[in-house]
Amino acid sequence: MTALLDIRSLNVDFRTPRGRVHALRDVSLQVPKGKIVGVVGESGSGKSTVIWTVTRLLAANGVVESGEAIFDGQDLLTYPEPRMQEVRGEKVSMVFQDPMTSQSPVLSYGQQMTDILYRRPEPDAEKMRRAVEMMRRVGIPDPESRIAQYPHQFSGGMRQRAGIAMALLMDPMLLVADEPTTALDVTMEAQIIHLIRELQREFEATIMVVSHNLGLIAELCDEVVVMYAGEVVEHGDVRDIFYRAAHPYTRALLECDPAREMTRTRLLPVIPGDIPDLHIKPTGCVFAPRCPKAMVVCRERQPDAHTLEGGHATRCHLLDPGLAEGPVAQAEHTAPEAVSEGPRSSGAPLLEVDHLSVRFRIMGALKARVKGVQEPFVDAVLNASLTLKRGETLGLVGESGSGKTTLGRAVLGLAEAHLGNVTFEGRDVLGLSPAAFKPLRRDMAMMFQDPVGSLSPRQTVRALVTEPFEIHGLSKGRLDEEAERLCDMVRLPLNFLSRYPHELSGGQARRVGVARALALNPKLIIADEPTAGLDVSVQGEILNLMGELQREHGLGYLIISHNLPVVRHISDKLAIMYLGRLVERGDSEAIFARPAHPYTEALVGGVPQPDPDKRRALVSIEGEVPSLASRPSGCEFHTRCKYATERCRAERPGDTVLGDGRIVTCHHPLTD
C-alpha cells in the first residue's frame, strides 16, 4: 500500500505576543492512494493546522519547526512558492468549511471556475463547457444558466456543491476537505456526504477529511486519525477506531457523542477538564490531566507509539509492556448510572402557546407600494401551538430558518407576535408592555445560542451574574453572596468572578449563561441551542448540569435545537418544526421510535451514525428548504416528500391525533 501523502514528525508553532504556541507536535499520518482518511478532533486539536501546513497556506505567524510532508514522492515543505502554486489546485485541491465566505462574492461561478482552469491550454469556451459539466455532475440543476450566477444567489447546500465542483475541476490527485458539512443543516449534510462518497468512487480520488463530527467520519472514511491537543493519539482502520479504540481519549470521545447512545440516559458522559495550554510543551502524555486512567508514568514521560494489528496504532502508556492491564479491549464504561425517573412533570400547564404566528416585514411600506407587493411580510412562525408542564422538557427541533428561535423569542416578548396567544401560568403574556412584562421575567429566563456572544463583553462575570438582581432591585447588599452561590450552583470556580467573557472558554461562558438564567429562580427556561459552539466532550457537562438543576428546582425547559441526538436525550416531548409550522408533536421516545411525519422520518434518518457498519445507502431527503417568501402550496413539505400525492400539493393537511397522543400535520402519516 503506497501512501500518496506521508506526513512525518511534523512540528508546527505559532508565534503569538505571549510566546510560541506549539500547535503540532510530532504529527505523523499517511493518506493511502484511493482511500478516504478522516482526521478527527475537537477544537484546538490542530487538525486544521495539518491541512494548512501541507498546502503551505499557514497563517503568517505559523512556523514549521521540523518534519516532512511527502506527497507523490517529494517533500512539499521544501518546495519554493512558485512550484507549490503549481501543485495547488492541479494536484492537491480543497473543499472548504464555509462556502459562503470561501468563494469570491463579486465573481460569477463561471469566472471563478475558468480562473481555476487557467493552466489548461484550451479556449475559454471549452473551459466553460468543462465547468458546466462539473456543476451538473455535483447535482446543480440547470447548470448552463446557473453558472453565470454569484455565490450569494445560491443556497447553502448548492454553494457547497459548487465548492466541490471547483475542487474537482482539475481532477486532483488529493482532495482535502476541511469540515465540509459543518456550515450545513442535517439534511444537507447527508446529501453532501453521499455526494463525496459517490464522487470518490467515480474519480477514484484520494481524500483527506478533517472534521469534529464522528458521524461524518464513520460514514465517509476508510481510515481515521484521532488528534488531541496537537498530537496524533491514535490511528487505524475506521472499524478499529470505532469498535476497538485503544486510547482513553478516543474512547471517551466516542462515548460523549449523544448520537451513539440509543437509549435515553438523561445523563451524558463527559470528559472533565480543559484542553491544556499549548504555550508549554507537555512533558508527559498530553491527555494525562483529563484521563481517568492516568498513572504516575503518564505525567512523567511521553508515551511511545504502540502498533496493534492491522496498522492500528496508538500512543498510550496503558499499552506499555509489563503493565498488568495490557491493552484495554473494551472501553471502560464511564457512563454514569441511570437517573431515577420520578414523576417529573405534573400539574397544570406552565406555558401554553396557542396558534402563535410571527411575521417579519421584508420591505418598507413605500417600497412595497412602488413594487406592487401586497403583503411585504414573511411568516417566520405560523399557527404554532405548544404546551409545557412544570418540570418538563420540551424539545423544539428544526433546520435553520424553521422559525424555532423566533418562536422562543416571541414567547418572551423579544419578537413581536402577529396572531395567537401565549399564556404563562394561566396568565396572558402576549403584547404586554415592557413594564408589565418585567415582573414576569423573574419567572421566565432565556439562554442564548452563542455562549460568549450572549454575555456583555465589558462586564465581569460577577457583574453579569448579579445583574438580574440589580435589574429587579433584589438582594441589595448581598450581591457578593449571590454571585458565589450561583458560581457554586453551576460549578464555576470562584476566581472566575473577576474574568471577562472573552477570557472564558465556550463551556465556562455557557455556565455563566446558565447562572444568569437561574439567578432569580425562574420556573421556565427557554434554551436556544444550549450546546451550540461547544465541543462534544463539553456538551454533556452542560446538559447534565441543566438536568440536575431541573430535578432540584422543578424547572420547565423549552429547548430549541437543530441537534436531534442531543435533544432526544433530555426531552420528554418533542415538537418538529418546518417552515414555521409544527409538523409533529408528542412524546420524545415515540417520535424517535416511529416518526409519523415524513419530515421527522427524514430528520431522524439524516443524522449520520457514529458507526461504520450503519452507513446509509440512500439520502433520506432530497432538495432544500424552500424560501419563506415563496411557500409551496398545500402541504409545505410536499416539494421534498417522497410520499407526496396530488392531495398534498393541493390541500393543506390538518392535525391528526394518533393513538399514542401524538399530533401530526400530514395527509398520510406513517402509522404502520
Place this chain on the structure above:
Amino acid sequence: MWWYLLKRLALSVVIILLAVAALFLMLHSIPGDPVSIALGPRATPEVQAAYAAKMHLDKPLYYQFLIFAGNVLQGDLGSDVFSNRSVALTLSEQLPYTIALAVAALGWAALVGIPLGCLSAIRPNSWLDRITGIISVGTIAVPSFLVSIWAILLFSITLRWLPVIGAGEEGDILSQLRHLILPAFAVGLGWVGYLARMVRASMLEVMGENYIRSARAFGLRPRTIVFRYALKVAILPTITLIGVGFGGLLSGTVFAEIIFSRPGVGKIIYDMVLARNFPVVQGAVLVTIALYVVVTLIADLMVSWLDPRVRESL
C-alpha cells in the same frame, strides 16, 4: 436597481433642499435691513419700496422661500448686488476652473495613491510598505494650504520653475496647464497618502478573507488573486471614501484658489464674502453643495454597480 436609484436621487434632492433652506434662513438672519444693504443708505424710500417689492421682501417669509427655491430650481440664482449681472452666468464661468483643479488633484492622487496602497498591501512590513507608510502619514500631516504656501516658496520663489498667480492666459492650454501644476499638487498631495492608506487597509483586510485563501489553494497566479479577487472588492470602500471626502477636497480648492489667486468658485465666495455681495455667495455655496451631492451620488452608484451583491438586491 431602479428602486435604489430612485431612493438615492430623492435623498440627494432632499439634502440640496435642506441646504437651500439653511442658506435662506442664514441670509435672513443677517443683521440689518437687506434693502439698505443692497441699495446703500442714501436710497430714497420710493426706490427702497420698489426694490423690496421687486425682491418680494414685503411678502411673508415662507412665500419668499418658495420663490427663492423655485428660482433656484429653474437655475436662477439671482443677480449680483453691484453689477446686477446674473449669478448663474458668473458661476458658469468660474466653475470650470474649480472642476479642472479638483479633477487634476484627485486624478494625480489616485494615479499615485492607489497603486502605492496596493503595492504595500501585497508585501506588508516590507521596506516599500514602510516607506509608503511614512510618505502617507507625511503627506496627510501637511494641510493643503500649508502645502500651497510651501510649494510657492520652493518652486516659484526659490527655484522659479513655475508661475504663482492666476490660471494662465486664456486660450493658451500650455500656460493654463503650467498654472494648474502647483495648485493641483497642493490639493492632491494629502490625498495621495490618504488613498494609499485606505487602499492598503482595505486590501489587507480583503487579503485575509477566506476566498483569497481558497483562490491560493486552487493555485491561481498571485497577479490574478491581487487584481481580480482582492482589488475588485477592496476598491469599493475607496470609491465611497472619495465620494465622501470630496467635500474636503473642495475645501482644499478654496484655499488653493485664494493662495494662487486662481479664478474659481472658492475664490468668488471668498471675495464676495469680503465684499458682502450675498446673492453671489449664496449661489456659489449652492453650486458647491450640488457638486458635492452629485459626486457622492456617482460614487454610490458606482459602488452598487460594481458589487453584484448590492446590484442584485436592489
Place this chain on the structure above:
Amino acid sequence: MNPSDIPAPAPDPVRTGAAERAYSVRREKLILFLRNPQGMLGLFLVIMFFASAIFAPVFATHDPLTMDIPNRLSGPTADHWAGTDQLGRDTYTRVLYGGRVALEVAAIGVSVSLVIGLVLGMVAGFGPTWLDNLLLLIFDAIRSFPTVILALAAVALLGPSLKLVLAIVIVTSIPSYARLARTSTLALKRTEFILAERSLGASTPRILARHIMPNVIGPLLILSAMDVPVVVTIEAGLSFLGLGVQPPTASWGTVLNEGYLIIRDTPWMVIAGGIPLVLTTLGFTFLGEALRDIFDPKLRKGR
C-alpha cells in the same frame, strides 16, 4: 527610551488566577504600545504640544505683542530664534502662543463634538428607524457643506471670531462621531447579549449606558485623537484666511497669513508657522494609529 528599561510593575500578591490574566492582557497591550516606535514618537509630540501651549509664557523669549521695529523682518538670530515679522514681533514667541489657541480649539471642539456625537449616534442607532433616518439625513446634509465654505458663509453673516471657529468645528465634527457611534450601536443592537439583557428585563437606558456605551466609546476616543489635527487645521486655515482669530492675537494661522504676505521678503515666518502644525498633526496621527492598532484592530476599516 529602551523598552526594556521600563520597570515592570511589581506583581500584586492578592491577584490570582483570572485577575492576573485580565491584568496581564492589559499589561501586554501597554508593553505593545511602549514598544511601538510610532506610538512613542506620537506620544512625545502630543506631550510637546500640550506642554508648549500650557507653559508658553515659561518657554517664550519675548512678549508676543511687543514690537521691535529696528529688527523687523529679521531671519533667525540669537535673540529672535525664528526671526521677526514686519512689525518686529518675535515669531518663535508668537508661534508658542499660537499653540494656546490651537489647544483651546482642539480641547473644546473635540470634547464637545465627541459627547454630542456619541449621544446622537447612540440614539440614532438604538432608536426607531424613522429617527435614525432623520438624523442620518441631517448628518449627511451637514457633511455636504465643505467646511471652509460653511465657515465663509457663516463669517459673512456673523463676522470673524474664535467662538465662531469653535462652533464651526463642533458642527462639522459631530457627524463623523455620530456616524461611528451609530454604526457600532447598530451592530451591537443585533447581538445576542443585548437580546439577553432585554430578556432579563433591563430597561433601554440601562442597556445604553451599561452595555452599549462601554463598547462604543473606545473607537470614538481613538477617532477623537485622530480628529485633533483636523480641528487644529481648520482653526489655522480659517485664521489664515482672516476668518478666525483676529490680529494682533497670535495663532498659527495668523502667523502664516502675515508670513504669506511677506513671503518674497523672508521665508522664515511661513516655515516657523507651519512646522508646529505639521508636528502636531504627525503626533496625533501616530498616537491615534498606534492606539487603534493595539486596542481596536477592527476599526482600521471603519474610516
